[in-house]
Amino acid sequence: MDRYLVISSDGHVGLPPERYRTYLESQYHAAFDEAIEREIRMREEHEKRFLIDDFNTKWRARVGDGLEGAWDGTIRNRVLDQDGVAAEVLFPDGITERNAPPFGADIGLKPFGTRPELQWAGARAHNRWLAEFCIEDPARRIGLAVIPALYDLDETLKEIRWAHEHGLKGVFFPSITDGYDMYNHTKYYPVWDLLQQTKMPLHFHSGGAPAYDTTQPGWIGTYLCEFAFWMTRPLWSMTFGGVFEEYPQLKVLFTEAGGEFWFPWVMQLMDIRASAKHTSGKLGDYNANMTMKPSDYFARNVWVGCSALPDEETTESYYQIGIDRILWGTDYPHPEGTWPSTLEKMVLSLGGLPEADIQKMLGGNALDVYDVDHDALAEIAARIGPAKSHFYKQAAE
Amino acid sequence: MDRYLVISSDGHVGLPPERYRTYLESQYHAAFDEAIEREIRMREEHEKRFLIDDFNTKWRARVGDGLEGAWDGTIRNRVLDQDGVAAEVLFPDGITERNAPPFGADIGLKPFGTRPELQWAGARAHNRWLAEFCIEDPARRIGLAVIPALYDLDETLKEIRWAHEHGLKGVFFPSITDGYDMYNHTKYYPVWDLLQQTKMPLHFHSGGAPAYDTTQPGWIGTYLCEFAFWMTRPLWSMTFGGVFEEYPQLKVLFTEAGGEFWFPWVMQLMDIRASAKHTSGKLGDYNANMTMKPSDYFARNVWVGCSALPDEETTESYYQIGIDRILWGTDYPHPEGTWPSTLEKMVLSLGGLPEADIQKMLGGNALDVYDVDHDALAEIAARIGPAKSHFYKQAAE
Numbered sequence: 001m002d003r004y005l006v007i008s009s010d011g012h013v014g015l016p017p018e019r020y021r022t023y024l025e026s027q028y029h030a031a032f033d034e035a036i037e038r039e040i041r042m043r044e045e046h047e048k049r050f051l052i053d054d055f056n057t058k059w060r061a062r063v064g065d066g067l068e069g070a071w072d073g074t075i076r077n078r079v080l081d082q083d084g085v086a087a088e089v090l091f092p093d094g095i096t097e098r099n100a101p102p103f104g105a106d107i108g109l110k111p112f113g114t115r116p117e118l119q120w121a122g123a124r125a126h127n128r129w130l131a132e133f134c135i136e137d138p139a140r141r142i143g144l145a146v147i148p149a150l151y152d153l154d155e156t157l158k159e160i161r162w163a164h165e166h167g168l169k170g171v172f173f174p175s176i177t178d179g180y181d182m183y184n185h186t187k188y189y190p191v192w193d194l195l196q197q198t199k200m201p202l203h204f205h206s207g208g209a210p211a212y213d214t215t216q217p218g219w220i221g222t223y224l225c226e227f228a229f230w231m232t233r234p235l236w237s238m239t240f241g242g243v244f245e246e247y248p249q250l251k252v253l254f255t256e257a258g259g260e261f262w263f264p265w266v267m268q269l270m271d272i273r274a275s276a277k278h279t280s281g282k283l284g285d286y287n288a289n290m291t292m293k294p295s296d297y298f299a300r301n302v303w304v305g306c307s308a309l310p311d312e313e314t315t316e317s318y319y320q321i322g323i324d325r326i327l328w329g330t331d332y333p334h335p336e337g338t339w340p341s342t343l344e345k346m347v348l349s350l351g352g353l354p355e356a357d358i359q360k361m362l363g364g365n366a367l368d369v370y371d372v373d374h375d376a377l378a379e380i381a382a383r384i385g386p387a388k389s390h391f392y393k394q395a396a397e
Numbered sequence: 398m399d400r401y402l403v404i405s406s407d408g409h410v411g412l413p414p415e416r417y418r419t420y421l422e423s424q425y426h427a428a429f430d431e432a433i434e435r436e437i438r439m440r441e442e443h444e445k446r447f448l449i450d451d452f453n454t455k456w457r458a459r460v461g462d463g464l465e466g467a468w469d470g471t472i473r474n475r476v477l478d479q480d481g482v483a484a485e486v487l488f489p490d491g492i493t494e495r496n497a498p499p500f501g502a503d504i505g506l507k508p509f510g511t512r513p514e515l516q517w518a519g520a521r522a523h524n525r526w527l528a529e530f531c532i533e534d535p536a537r538r539i540g541l542a543v544i545p546a547l548y549d550l551d552e553t554l555k556e557i558r559w560a561h562e563h564g565l566k567g568v569f570f571p572s573i574t575d576g577y578d579m580y581n582h583t584k585y586y587p588v589w590d591l592l593q594q595t596k597m598p599l600h601f602h603s604g605g606a607p608a609y610d611t612t613q614p615g616w617i618g619t620y621l622c623e624f625a626f627w628m629t630r631p632l633w634s635m636t637f638g639g640v641f642e643e644y645p646q647l648k649v650l651f652t653e654a655g656g657e658f659w660f661p662w663v664m665q666l667m668d669i670r671a672s673a674k675h676t677s678g679k680l681g682d683y684n685a686n687m688t689m690k691p692s693d694y695f696a697r698n699v700w701v702g703c704s705a706l707p708d709e710e711t712t713e714s715y716y717q718i719g720i721d722r723i724l725w726g727t728d729y730p731h732p733e734g735t736w737p738s739t740l741e742k743m744v745l746s747l748g749g750l751p752e753a754d755i756q757k758m759l760g761g762n763a764l765d766v767y768d769v770d771h772d773a774l775a776e777i778a779a780r781i782g783p784a785k786s787h788f789y790k791q792a793a794e
Contacts, residue, residue, distance in 0.1 A: 127443035178607075189528035210575075220683035222630075224670035229626055233619075240618025259669060265662050273621035273657060286617035321539025 003385030004359060005377055007142070007366035009305035010205075010255050010337070011088030012107070014099035015071045015129055017043075023125040024102070024232030031118060032102055043098040056096055059335045066072070066340065067227075067333050070094030073136045080140065083342040084386040085330060086363065086377050087304070090133075091205050091255070092126055093173055095334050101126035102133065105146050107207040109174035117150040123148055124159065131166040135369040142366075143168040144203055150180035153187060160194055169370050170201040170253075175231045176208040183234045184241025192247040199371050201251035205305070206231045206258065228257040235302065236270055242289025244297040251369055255305025256331065262315060263304050264320040271293035299325065303369055306361075307331040308338055310348035318361065326361045336381075343386050346384035351391045358391060400782030401481075401759035402774055404539070404767075406702035407602075407652050407726030407734070408485030409504070411496035412468045412526055414440075420522040421499070431497060440495040451678040453493055457526060463737065464598075464730050467491030470533045477537065480739040481783040482727060483760065484537040485773050486702070486767070487530075488569055488652070489523055492731050498523035502543050504604040506571035513548040520545055521556065528563040536773035538563040539763075541600055547577035550584060557591050566767050567650075572628045573605040580631045581638025589644040596716050596768050598648035600702075603628045603655065621747045625654040632699065633667055639686025641694040650768055652702030653728065658710060660701050661717040667691030669709045696722070700766055703758075704728040705735055707745035715758065724766065741785050748788045755788060 011273060015023075017040055021032055069076035071094070080088065093100040093107040100106035104114030105122030111158060123146040134141040145163035149156045160171060181187060195202055209230050212219040231254060244250060257263065274287055274294050290297070299322055306318070307329045318326045328350075331337025338345040350358050363381070367374060414437055418429055426631070444450060457464060466473035471685075488503040488533065490497045497503035501511030502519030521542040531540040542560035546553045557568060578584060592599055606627050609616040628651060641647060654660065671684050671691050687694070701718055704726045705711075715723045725747075728734025735742040747755050760778070766770060 181610065182613075182619065184619060185610065185613050211683075213582065216579075216582050216638065217686045218634055218636070218638030218683075221670060222579065222581060222666075223635040224683070225637070225666055226630070233623070236622040237615060237619045239615070240615065240622070243613030252653065261665070261669070268658070270618075271718045272658065273618060286615075286621070289614045318644055 001382060001387055002379070003381055004388060005363035005381035005385055006085045007327070007363040007372075007377070008085050008088040008330040008368075009253070009327035009366060010111055010307045010331045011090050012093050012095065012334060013070050013076075013130065013133060014092050014094045014101060014126065016097065017101050017102065019071075020102050020122070020125050020129070022127045024121060027122070028118065028121040035102060039102060040098060043100075047098075052149045055335070059096060063333070063340055067094065067097050070097060070099050071133070073133060077137065077140065079176055079332065079339065081384045083330060083332065083386055084346075085332075085340055085342070086380040086385060087142055087366075087372065088099055088332070089142045089144060089170070089203075089329070089366075090130065091144055091203070092146055093207075101146060102267060105148065107205055108176075108209070109146065109148060109172070109385070110176050110208055111150050111174060111178060111180055113211075116148065119148045120151070120155060127159065127163060127168065131163070131168060132258055134167055139165060139373045139380065142170070142370050144170045144172040147171045147173055149173045149188075150177055150189065151344050154188065156191055157194055160191070160198065160200060164198045168200075169372070170203055171195065172203045172205060173234070174208060174273070175204045175234055176210070177233070178210065182237045183243065184237040188243075189246065192243055192250050196228045196247050196249045201253055201369055203253045203255060203305070204231050204234055205255045224258075228262045231257060232262070232266055235266065235293070239270060239294045239297050240274070240286070240289065244301045245290055245292075248300070250301055251303065252301055253303045253305050253327070253369070255329065256307040257304070258306060259309055259314055260306055260317040260321060260326075264317055267295040267321070267330065270298075285374055289338060303365065305329050307336070308345060308349045315349055315353070323357045323360055328361045343390060346386060347390050353391075355391075398775070398779060398787055399783075400778055401756060401785060402778035402782055403482045404724070404760040404769075404774070405482050405485040405727040405729065405765035406650070406724035406763060407488050407704045407728045408487050409492065409729070409731060410467050410473075410487045410527065410530065411489050411498060411523070412489045413494065413496050414499065416468070417519070417522050417526070420526045421518060422521070425515065425518040430498060436499060437495060440497075444495075452732070456493060460730070460737055464491065464494050465529065465588070467494060467496050467730055468530075470530060472776055474534065474537065476729065476736065478672050478781045480727060480729065481734055481743075481781055482509065482729075482739070483777040483782060484539055484763075484769065485620045485729070486539045486541060486567070486600075486726070486763075488541055488600070489543055490604075498543060502545065504602055505573075505606070506543065506545060506569070507573050508547050508571060508575060508577050510511050510608070513545065516545045517548070517552060524556065524560060524565065528560070528565060531564055535559050535564060536770045536777065539567065540771060541567045541569040544570055546570045546585075546588065548572055550587065553588055554591055557588070557595065557597060561595045561597055565597075566769070567600055568592065569600045569602060570631070571605060572601045572631055573607070574630070575607065579634045580640065581634040585640075586643065588647045589640055589647050591646045598650055598766050600652060601628050601631055601651045602652045602702075603656050617732050621655075625659045628654060629659070629663055633691070636667060636691045636694050637671070637683070637686065638644040640691075641698045642687055645697070647698055648700065649698055650700045650702050650724070650766070652726065654701070656711055656720060657701060657703055657714040657723075661714055664692040664695055664718070667695075668768045700724055700762065702726050704733070705742060705746045712746055712750070720754045721762055724763050725758045740787060743783060750788075752785060752788075
């Protein structure tokens with residue numbers, strides 16, 4: 001084949017806020033009607049401070065109705081065809097059009113500032129809409145169920161089973177666990193067991209963070225220095241907790257750390273902290289749950305969703321992490337992603353690398369991670385995938 | 398001089414718990430009497446889980462009455478003489494003998510699990526004892542006032558003034574700010590101003606952390622992957638908040654990150670996050686408070702207290718951080734420190750490096766940071782400092 005199969009590891013979908021009502025169980029309609037205007041207003045306020053208004057206005061003008069691909073399948077497929085993307089992993093939240101699930105069941109999925117029962121209701125509403133959206137084009141849409149897993153294990157197990165039976169291909173969990181049990185707690189074992197059995201990969205995505213005081217100087221820089229940490233806490237708590245030792249087929253993905261330099265550091269940090277030294281004698285045998293080095297579990301159980309930044313250091317870090325761990329992504333329809341200049345940025349990131357490596361990062365590794373239809377994807381890629389020649393022209397010039 | 402001047406950046410002192418009563422204002426005696434047995438019991442419990450009992454018993458047997466140097470000046474000076482250390486920066490908490498200030502005014506200095514008024518009372522009790530302890534031998538004892546700065550700015554300013562007038566040479570602040578304002582908040586400006594005026598360096602020390610569930614597997618590994626992060630949050634919040642821009646003479650130290658690989662990462666992380674890219678366009682001008690790169694402020698305002706780990710990677714990282722930023726330390730009397738084999742470990746860490754670099758790290762940089770008596774220290778070093786020849790014999794072999 002003269003084209004690459006591209007499976008984006010980082011796509012975002014969600015209805016315009018008011019349209020989630022239809023998918024919400026009727027006992028939550030009153031709460032929804034009461035909350036919806038406040039939620040929209042909060043997002044508008046947030047946008048004023050964080051996602052600068054002016055930037056968004058220009059962004060909308062530039063990309064036209066492409067933002068509506070967050071919920072409109074026809075527009076989405078048109079964008080994917082233009083972008084050369086055969087399929088996508090679908091997280092919640094279109095951001096610019098504020099199309100996130102209600103009641104805090106969004107990409108932050110925080111366990112504070114919301115009520116567990118309502119967050120669950122919002123998650124189920126999103127999952128039910130998403131299942132419909134994915135069934136429209138099951139080969140191209142790898143939907144992730146939003147699972148607020150911290151509150152109620154029975155509900156968690158039930159929703160994972162529902163998602164699996166309804167064609168969703170993985171789950172998205174909160175990375176912020178404040179006030180609840182971290183993922184090294186043994187109570188989560190039945191969850192890991194079910195994910196392993198159903199071959200549903202577990203995803204964490206940047207976005208969740210504690211509340212910052214947005215009236216103070218430096219809060220954004222502080223957030224930028226910390227967001228990858230907040231996302232990655234489940235990695236070391238699960239690793240040192242022995243989760244990957246107990247569940248060797250469990251698959252975990254960490255998506256959009258904002259530059260992949262983060263993961264080589266984290267792998268090294270875990271290995272250093274796991275190596276017994278004079279300094280840790282007072283700590284006892286805290287590695288008893290592991291038979292391998294943390295980075296060895298990483299190489300077996302963990303993948304990194306790379307929302308591609310076209311710079312050399314990022315590409316170099318792909319090799320430090322391991323080429324078979326990297327799942328490239330566009331982050332469509334977020335403004336920090338590659339769309340609508342995906343091919344150009346793809347070539348900037350990956351152009352000139354060995355063909356086999358590019359194939360793995362763009363789509364081959366995703367085929368290993370997800371339970372998807374290889375033949376159907378190959379057909380789509382043959383039609384719209386980026387020509388391999390693009391990646392070598394530049395290197396030859 | 399044929400000997401090095403050694404100023405340890407990391408020493409710990411504290412009374413046996415029951416002896417803090419004398420230094421506590423009388424209105425807190427009833428609370429102290431009610432709390433003291435519970436606090437001692439909690440430390441014993443903690444020791445059973447974290448600072449393994451068996452390890453501590455062996456440690457006590459090995460080092461004899463040396464642990465009593467945590468509060469006994471005669472023993473402390475004897476240990477320092479044997480260790481070749483002329484002077485020390487003094488943080489609270491002897492650990493093994495549980496000699497920490499009461500009411501949570503300890504090295505964790507956490508803003509939860511204690512009452513602000515009581516934590517302040519415990520801190521003042523420690524500071525009053527410490528001022529007495531330092532006045533016994535002012536050249537050798539660089540005492541740090543414990544300041545629970547999050548609750549009450551007037552009390553903070555008052556206590557810094559008291560500490561400065563009573564011979565203490567710097568302050569130790571909580572690094573965990575959960576539930577209170579982070580250090581980018583402009584309300585702290587008068588504090589930075591006073592510290593700059595009085596030339597009192599500000600210290601953060603590892604130890605503070607959120608509560609982990611100590612019944613679950615992997616919690617120690619999780620803590621080990623996170624403790625340096627918890628300590629370092631003030632660095633980027635102050636940097637991006639513009640504190641070093643506003644207070645160019647403010648001096649901040651971060652002590653005992655457990656392997657100095659951490660700081661080159663953090664400097665790089667801050668610089669990457671500060672560099673405007675396509676991805677951050679939606680964030681607006683979040684660098685408006687800085688006229689330099691974060692790592693440039695680091696090179697001017699920040700020092701690292703290195704509780705020496707004798708391995709090559711750590712020594713290499715000293716050069717990445719900058720030799721003039723490094724303050725070597727023994728961590729006496731903590732078991733993870735170099736005592737009682739300080740000279741041997743010093744030589745393992747630094748042996749063979751250029752003499753001028755060794756001098757900076759062992760003591761020269763500390764002379765820049767602290768308001769100390771250079772002549773008195775030179776005299777002590779000439780008597781007990783480690784012979785420079787030790788550091789080159791090994792390299793020549």
